[in-house]
Amino acid sequence: MCNDQILEQIRRGKCRWLKSDIVKATKTGLIVSHRKPNVPKGGPGKRLEVDAQILIKATGFSRPDIHFLPDCVFDEPFAPPAWYLQTFPPQHPEICAINSVYVNALGTVGHVHIGMYTRLLMVFLLQPRTKPTRAQMERWISWVGWFKGKTPQKAFDFFTYSELILWFVSCILLQPARWQWAWFVFTGLGQAGPRGVSTEATLKLKAKELNYLVNEDKA
Numbered sequence: 364m365c366n367d368q369i370l371e372q373i374r375r376g377k378c379r380w381l382k383s384d385i386v387k388a389t390k391t392g393l394i395v396s397h398r399k400p401n402v403p404k405g406g407p408g409k410r411l412e413v414d415a416q417i418l419i420k421a422t423g424f425s426r427p428d429i430h431f432l433p434d435c436v437f438d439e440p441f442a443p444p445a446w447y448l449q450t451f452p453p454q455h456p457e458i459c460a461i462n463s464v465y466v467n468a469l470g471t472v473g474h475v476h477i478g479m480y481t482r483l484l485m486v487f488l489l490q491p492r493t494k495p496t497r498a499q500m501e502r503w504i505s506w507v508g509w510f511k512g513k514t515p516q517k518a519f520d521f522f523t524y525s526e527l528i529l530w531f532v533s534c535i536l537l538q539p540a541r542w543q544w545a546w547f548v549f550t551g552l553g554q555a556g557p558r559g560v561s562t563e564a565t566l567k568l569k570a571k572e573l574n575y576l577v578n579e580d581k582a
Contacts, residue, residue, distance in 0.1 A: 383408065388418065427463040444519040445508070447500035448530050450480055456494050459484040466520040476524075479531055482548045486541065493540045 372378045383395035384405060392415035396408035429443070436452035437443070443464035446452050450460045461480045487494040495503075504519075511518040535545045546553045 381411070381413065383411070386410065391415075393418070426465075427460075429460055429463050432458065432460075441501060441504060445504050445517075446519075447495065447503055448480070448483075448534060449519050449522075449527075451484075451495075451500065453497045453500035453504065456487055456497075456500065457484075466516075476527055476531075478551055479548055482551060483531070483534070486544045486548065490540070490544070493538060493544065495538070 369378070369380075373380055381395060381397050382400070382402075383397045386394040386396055388394075389412070392413045394410060394412050397411045398404075398406055398408040402408065432452070433455065435454045436446075436458070438454075441453050443452070443460070444466060446460070446464065447456070449464060452458055452460075459480055461477055508518040514521070531548070535541045535548060541548075
């Protein structure tokens with residue numbers, strides 16, 4: 364993760380991005396194994412000595428383990444990361460694996476997607492009529508795969524942040540039942556937020572209970 368200035372600095376030649384494995388630190392910098400594109404971590408590379416005055420270690424984030432999830436969510440062709448919006452497995456739309464199934468890359472990304480995913484999950488859980496069916500999710504995944512079929516990387520292995528936002532927009536627009544929750548999903552604001560959703564769900568539950576009691580009295 365980096366800010367949106369890093370790519371411009373690379374274009375201007377003010378900094379370099381070396382896809383490398385660190386071999387060791389020296390008194391003047393680092394010795395790295397510089398890998399070519401598409402060579403995986405630990406693969407063959409050319410040894411380079413990089414001069415550095417400051418070394419920032421930012422490797423503390425570990426990918427969350429998702430192997431406790433049901434085995435069916437790993438079945439091809441809809442195995443991660445080929446899930447709905449990349450985080451919802453078609454077999455279980457009540458699961459949202461945020462920042463868990465991505466493919467390693469350099470990303471100029473923000474944090475707003477975390478809130479969007481979380482709020483969208485809340486809407487799915489509290490308003491079942493907004494939840495996509497398995498067929499709808501699989502059809503969306505297949506369509507994205509077809510649309511990006513000629514890109515160098517697989518459809519869900521690499522995508523831009525703007526593309527992710529378009530996914531959210533299409534998710535809301537293609538299902539009229541979600542329209543009333545759009546402002547809440549995108550901003551977290553509005554009376555149609557979790558309080559409104561939970562209130563509506565509670566009223567429906569009370570109505571069902573009341574109807575049950577009335578029918579029981581009649582019996």
